[in-house]
Amino acid sequence: MRASSRLTITRSLALAVAGALTLGVLTACSSAVGEAHRGGSESGPSDGGLLRIGSTSDIVPATIFTNSSDATNTLIGAVYDSLIDYPLDSLEPQPRLATSWEQADDGLSLTLQLRDDVKFHSGRDFTSKDVEFSIKTWADPTWTVQLQRTAAAITGFDTTDPHAITLTFDHPLSNVFDLLDMLPIIDSESIDELKQGKAYVGTGPFVFESWTPSSKLEFTRNDDYWGDEPHLDGIEVDIVSDPQAQVSQLRSGQLDLITGASNRDLETLGKDSKFSVTGFDGAAQQIYVGADLTNPNLDDLELRKAIAYAVDRERIVDEVFRGVGTPINLPWPDYSPAYDAAGNETYPYDPDQAKGIVTKLGDLPTLPLAYPAGNANYEQVAQIVQANLEAVGIKTELQPTEYSQFIKQLIGGTMGGLWILQHAYAHYTPSTLAVSAYPFNADKNASHFESAEYKRHAEAAWGAPSGDSPEAIENYQALNKDLLDNLFLIELALLHFQVASTPDVQDFTMSKRGELDFRATYLAD
Amino acid sequence: MSESLIDVAAPEHAAPQPDEQFDQRRRPSIWSALRRGKGLAGVLLVGAVVALGLLAPLLAPHSPTEQIPGANLVGPSGAHWLGTDEVNRDLLSRTLFGIRTDLVVVFLAVPIGAAIGILVGLVSSWWTFTDVVAQRVFDLVLAFPTLILAIALTAFVGPGLRTVFFVILAVELPVFGRLTRTSVRTVREMPYVEAAHVVGAGSWWQLRRHVLPNSMEPLLVQLAVSMSVAVFIEGAMSFLGLGVRPPAPSLGSLIRDGVRNMYDAPYFAVGPLALVVALVLGLLLVSQALAEARRA
Numbered sequence: 101m102r103a104s105s106r107l108t109i110t111r112s113l114a115l116a117v118a119g120a121l122t123l124g125v126l127t128a129c130s131s132a133v134g135e136a137h138r139g140g141s142e143s144g145p146s147d148g149g150l151l152r153i154g155s156t157s158d159i160v161p162a163t164i165f166t167n168s169s170d171a172t173n174t175l176i177g178a179v180y181d182s183l184i185d186y187p188l189d190s191l192e193p194q195p196r197l198a199t200s201w202e203q204a205d206d207g208l209s210l211t212l213q214l215r216d217d218v219k220f221h222s223g224r225d226f227t228s229k230d231v232e233f234s235i236k237t238w239a240d241p242t243w244t245v246q247l248q249r250t251a252a253a254i255t256g257f258d259t260t261d262p263h264a265i266t267l268t269f270d271h272p273l274s275n276v277f278d279l280l281d282m283l284p285i286i287d288s289e290s291i292d293e294l295k296q297g298k299a300y301v302g303t304g305p306f307v308f309e310s311w312t313p314s315s316k317l318e319f320t321r322n323d324d325y326w327g328d329e330p331h332l333d334g335i336e337v338d339i340v341s342d343p344q345a346q347v348s349q350l351r352s353g354q355l356d357l358i359t360g361a362s363n364r365d366l367e368t369l370g371k372d373s374k375f376s377v378t379g380f381d382g383a384a385q386q387i388y389v390g391a392d393l394t395n396p397n398l399d400d401l402e403l404r405k406a407i408a409y410a411v412d413r414e415r416i417v418d419e420v421f422r423g424v425g426t427p428i429n430l431p432w433p434d435y436s437p438a439y440d441a442a443g444n445e446t447y448p449y450d451p452d453q454a455k456g457i458v459t460k461l462g463d464l465p466t467l468p469l470a471y472p473a474g475n476a477n478y479e480q481v482a483q484i485v486q487a488n489l490e491a492v493g494i495k496t497e498l499q500p501t502e503y504s505q506f507i508k509q510l511i512g513g514t515m516g517g518l519w520i521l522q523h524a525y526a527h528y529t530p531s532t533l534a535v536s537a538y539p540f541n542a543d544k545n546a547s548h549f550e551s552a553e554y555k556r557h558a559e560a561a562w563g564a565p566s567g568d569s570p571e572a573i574e575n576y577q578a579l580n581k582d583l584l585d586n587l588f589l590i591e592l593a594l595l596h597f598q599v600a601s602t603p604d605v606q607d608f609t610m611s612k613r614g615e616l617d618f619r620a621t622y623l624a625d
Numbered sequence: 626m627s628e629s630l631i632d633v634a635a636p637e638h639a640a641p642q643p644d645e646q647f648d649q650r651r652r653p654s655i656w657s658a659l660r661r662g663k664g665l666a667g668v669l670l671v672g673a674v675v676a677l678g679l680l681a682p683l684l685a686p687h688s689p690t691e692q693i694p695g696a697n698l699v700g701p702s703g704a705h706w707l708g709t710d711e712v713n714r715d716l717l718s719r720t721l722f723g724i725r726t727d728l729v730v731v732f733l734a735v736p737i738g739a740a741i742g743i744l745v746g747l748v749s750s751w752w753t754f755t756d757v758v759a760q761r762v763f764d765l766v767l768a769f770p771t772l773i774l775a776i777a778l779t780a781f782v783g784p785g786l787r788t789v790f791f792v793i794l795a796v797e798l799p800v801f802g803r804l805t806r807t808s809v810r811t812v813r814e815m816p817y818v819e820a821a822h823v824v825g826a827g828s829w830w831q832l833r834r835h836v837l838p839n840s841m842e843p844l845l846v847q848l849a850v851s852m853s854v855a856v857f858i859e860g861a862m863s864f865l866g867l868g869v870r871p872p873a874p875s876l877g878s879l880i881r882d883g884v885r886n887m888y889d890a891p892y893f894a895v896g897p898l899a900l901v902v903a904l905v906l907g908l909l910l911v912s913q914a915l916a917e918a919r920r921a
Contacts, residue, residue, distance in 0.1 A: 344885050364698075364711065368888050419697050419712070473784070473866050476711075476885055483712045483872050487692045498871050500784060 149623035151335045151605065153616075154346040156360035156475075157503055158314050158339045161297035165238065165245045165284070168507050170359040171317060174337050177615025178319050179221075180284030180302035183212060183231065184277060186612040188382025189435060191529060191567060193277045197226065197285060197303070207272030207565035209256070212280075216263045218326045220287045221307045228265035232257040233288040235267070238279075244511055246525070246536045249543070250279045250562075274564040274572050275529040275536075282613055305330045305619045314339055331622035343476060350375065350600060356623070357601035357608075359616070362476035367422040369600045379424065380597045380610040385522040386431045387416075389485060389590040390539055392515040393548050397464060402457050403494070404587040407518075408447035410454035410492045411485055417593050420480045425593040430580055431526035431533065433594060437568045438530035438576035446584050454492040466495040468517030470509075473500035481592070482520050510538055510546045522595065524614060529567035530576045534558035539589050549588035557582060655845070655918060664914025670907030674900055678724030685718035690872045698890050707896045710882060712872075719874040720896040726786060726875035727904065730859045731852045734793040739848055741794070742801025747832055750806040751813075760806070763799035771796050771858055772865070779867045786869045789862050793855050804847055808840030815839075842919045849912030853905045860901055876901050 157169035164172060183198040193201070198212040218226035237243065238251035245251065254276075256268025269276070285303055286294070293299035300308040305327070306319035317337040321330050340346045343360040347369070350358050361369065370377035389407060391398040398404065413427035429446045432439040458464065469489075471482040479500070486496050496518065501509070509515050525537045533540045535558050539547065542558035557578040564572035583589070597610055608621040658664045677684065686705075687693065696709040707716035749759035769777070775792045782788050809832075812818060818835050826834075856876075862868035863877030864884075871878070876897045883894025 347888075362885075364886070364889060479871060480712050484692070486872065487690070487712075500866060500870060 145331050145607065145620070145622040146624070147331045147622070148333050149331075151332050151618065151621065151623065152354070152356045153335060153337045154340045154349055154355040154358040154360065155337050156339075156341055156343060156346070159297065159311065159317070160504065161295055163244055163507075164294070164300075165243050166507075169503075171337050171339060173613070173615045174335070174359075175300060175308070175317060175319075176284050177304075177611060177613070177617055178306040178335055179300045179304045179308050180286070181218070181304050182283055182613075183214075183280040183285070186277075186281045186528075188380060188610070188612055190382075191277070193281070198280065207269070209266055209268045210276060211264065211266040214263045214265065215326060218303050219324055220303050221301050221322060222287060222289065224287070224289065225262075226285065226303050227262035228257075228259040229262070230285055230288065231265050232259055234283055234286045235279075237286055237291070238283055246538060246541075247275075247279050247282060247532065249535055249541075250275055250532070251283070254279075271563045272565045274562055274567040274569070275532040277567075278528040278532045281528075281611075306332075306335055309334075327619060330619055332618060335618060341474065343474070347600075350602070353602075356605050357599055357616075359599050360475075361598075361600050363420060363422045363424060363598070364476070366424075366598050366600055374602070375600055376603045376605070377598055377600050378608075382433075382527060383597045383610045383612055383614050384433050384527045385524050385595050385597070385614075386428065386526055387425075387481060387520065387522045387592045387595060388431075388539070389592060390515060390519045390521065391547055391588055391590070392513075392517055392519075393588060395467070395517050397467060398517065400461065401587065403461060403464070404590065405447070406454040406457040406461070406492060406494065407489060408587055408590045409450045409457070410488045410494065411590070411592060412449045412488055413592050414449065416481055416484055420477055420484070421593065421595060424598060425595040428591045428594050430583060431523070431591055431594070432530065433527050436527065436530060437573050438580060440577070440580050443580050443584060447590075451488070451492050458493040464494060466497050468499050469496040469519065470499040470501050470506065470515060470517065471520040472503045472506045474503070478520055485520065485592075513544070513546050513548055515546060526594075527612065530579065531558065531561040531564070531567065531572070534579055535562045545588070547588035549586060551582065551586065554579070554582040554586070655915065658914040658918035659911065662914065663910040664918075667907045667910030667912075667914060670903045671911065672907075674724060674904045674907065675728060677721055677900070678728045681718075681721035681725060685715070685721045687715040687718040689719045689722035689874050690714065691718075698886065700890065701892055708890060708892055710893070711886060714872075716879070716893065716896060720876070720879060720900065723874035723876045723879050723897060724900060726869055726873065727856055727859055727877075727901075729786070730789055730793060730855050731904070731908075734790045735797055735848065735852050735855045738794040738797030739801045739844070739851065742798040743805045743837075743844060745798065746802035746805030747809060747837060749802070750809045751828055751832065756806070759802060763803055766795055766799045772861060775858070775862050775867050776865075784862075784867045784870055786873070786875075789859050789868050792862065793858055796858065797851050797855075800851065801844065801847065804843060805840055808843060809836050812836045812839045842915075846912050846916045846919060849908050849915060853908035853912070856901060856904050856908070876904075 153174060155171040155174060157171055159169060159172045159175055181197050183196060184193040185196045187194060197215050197218060199215055200213045201210060203210045214228060214231070220226060235251050235254055238245045239248060241248055250273060253270040253273055254267050255270050258266035287301035290299045290301040297311050303326070305322050305325050307322050309318040309320055311317050316339060318334065320334040321332060323329065338355065340349060343362055346355065346358040346360050347365045349355040366377050369375040389411065391404055393399045417423065417425045417427055428444050430440055430443045469482060469486060471478040482498055486498055489496055510521065523537055523539050525533045534542055539545055542555040557575050561572050561575035561579060564575065566572065597614060599616070604624045606622050606624050609617045611617050659668050692713040693709065693715065694713065696705065696713045698711050699705060699709050701708045705715050705717065707720060709715055710719065745759060749755040771792065774795060778792055779788050782791070813836060818831055821831050821835060859868060859875060860877035860880060863875045864881040868877050869875040879897035880894045883897065886893050
């Protein structure tokens with residue numbers, strides 16, 4: 101009995117210190133896993149090495165073209181090429197698989213000259229037929245691609261010349277180059293395997309090797325790449341859904357680069373000489389509060405105005421995003437042709453004004469406020485928004501929702517109340533946002549906002565001959581007024597992508613699409 | 626613990642009722658176990674944590690959800706003894722109120738789960754058919770590790786204290802059901818139960834008057850153990866984001882936030898961790914004291 105008693109006491113003590121030990125182990129843990137994975141020379145780029153990346157969300161083959169996860173973005177950026185590239189800070193198309201282009205004066209067609217030295221990873225030559233196949237794939241609604249309408253507006257394909265293609269449009273497309281920047285060139289012969297997640301065949305700098313669901317993606321260097329041969333031997337993307345675990349793995353040397361760290365962790369890592377934090381100013385995203393107008397209370401514009409006045413955007417930027425962002429009312433970055441500095445001041449932080457509106461509205465029921473679970477940034481923003489709203493008399497109930505479920509609800513338009521999320525595309529041609537992005541699409545959006553005016557302005561901006569024509573800019577101003585007057589989506593802040601890495605990871609960048617670009621990346625000693 | 630047929634059949638005025646005799650023998654043993662040694666240590670630890678939780682509205686300097694302007698993740702100081710969190714809330718206040726969440730789980734969910742489990746175990750084990758059905762259902766529930774069960778349940782009802790409550794009910798019900806069944810099968814073979822059956826006592830009367838009272842001691846020990854396990858379940862679920870929803874605090878969710886901020890604010894999780902240790906250790910010491918008293 102005594103032995104048993106001692107054993108039980110030992111168990112009790114073990115249980116008691118287990119929590120404390122967990123913390124200690126996490127902080128003290130170091131690994132030699134990363135020691136032997138790289139080679140190189142003392143000066144200049146060196147060849148070889150495996151780059152290990154931590155990603156928060158796994159790929160979903162059925163929605164592989166929706167850019168809705170960091171692993172998906174890494175896969176698309178590594179395996180596929182696009183026809184053109186936008187620089188991070190402008191909308192001037194640069195050649196990639198298309199070497200030059202000529203747009204018809206009426207804006208109804210575009211002829212692209214294509215590279216003739218490009219092969220798919222399968223060994224097959226890249227031709228104009230592949231461009232046609234890729235655009236038609238994106239036009240297929242089953243893939244739920246956000247630029248589906250733009251792809252579907254391309255109705256004619258002249259592929260007589262295998263190294264040139266003429267695209268004919270339903271109507272002028274001011275955002276056609278946005279599509280050509282985002283569209284990956286897909287191999288038609290392996291599309292069935294792509295749907296099942298078994299093969300991703302492109303023409304890009306890295307070859308897809310394997311996908312272990314919820315675990316990792318593996319890529320090797322494409323030795324026959326048409327551009328400069330990549331330095332890295334390969335890339336391994338580890339799915340680490342907990343951002344904090346990503347940080348710990350970076351600190352312990354098990355990962356070289358992470359994409360999911362919170363801004364506070366990025367700030368801390370940036371102060372540590374053993375790590376680098378890299379920002380990409382042109383690949384912006386916006387965090388917003390969405391309102392589902394099928395909720396009878398949120399259908400009231402006055403309540404949405406009260407919410408817009410009630411939220412302290414400055415505090416969110418300063419305390420959650422550690423100053424890496426800008427408070428906004430409109431989504432556009434300052435180089436966008438739709439940028440409106442005065443418009444961004446429409447709804448300043450004014451709790452008194454918000455309280456006055458809420459008082460007039462009378463008693464309000466508790467509103468659901470959803471956000472993606474497990475993300476420290478979202479959780480903090482949601483709690484600040486909740487406190488701001490409660491301070492003016494609007495009660496909310498926080499609903500942390502698993503990310504893939506959240507995206508499913510967003511695409512399906514079943515949010516039911518308020519939600520907090522980030523959107524992209526405002527750094528592209530403004531019409532892309534208004535006719536493509538799930539939260540803004542004038543045809544069908546997650547807020548169920550319907551307006552003939554908004555739709556007319558969106559269609560007019562979309563149908564302008566170019567994205568920066570006077571006609572297009574006039575419509576952007578009208579769109580800005582629609583967004584500010586209707587507030588179906590309340591912008592909070594414009595944010596910039598940041599990733600953390602070890603200083604050994606050199607020369608990586610990010611495309612405007614938000615895909616990390618490792619074509620020139622090497623691992624220093 | 627045995628009682629004779631003579632005792633059961635004896636006139637009321639001749640001697641104390643058998644249950645009274647049983648109570649007189651058992652209660653001093655249990656109470657004395659909790660008044661000395663590890664039993665007392667356990668009671669003091671649990672009592673201290675319970676007192677802090679109950680007195681939270683008086684002791685906490687701020688509301689647990691109040692966001693204090695400018696106090697963003699500041700360290701321990703005179704104004705904020707345990708510091709503040711990343712959305713400017715006083716950690717001492719959140720910790721004190723967080724105890725209440727655990728108290729609900731420990732002192733409400735576990736006893737309810739235990740009561741239902743005991744009832745199901747008691748009733749089902751009396752007849753062969755219900756016994757087989759109940760045991761297979763218990764097998765099914767017990768086959769799931771607790772966290773897997775929690776994740777599965779969260780997928781249907783979403784995260785929150787209600788989910789923690791249901792998970793603990795689901796986990797404790799078969800534990801107590803099975804333990805009760807074991808006791809029932811032992812006790813019902815006792816001569817005094819057979820005697821009661823012979824003189825025409827009904828099944829429910831036998832269960833209530835003989836079987837249940839004689840099964841209570843192992844169940845009390847299990848109750849204390851289950852309460853300590855419940856603290857861990859709440860902590861683990863909240864740590865994984867399956868527990869209480871923000872902004873409500875719980876010890877588990879505070880530890881999770883502390884781990885998130887361990888490089889910037891290593892002090893963050895100290896308070897909640899100490900309280901979890903105290904609560905779990907206290908309950909385990911109580912259970913050990915009860916177990917030893919039972920065996921004595």
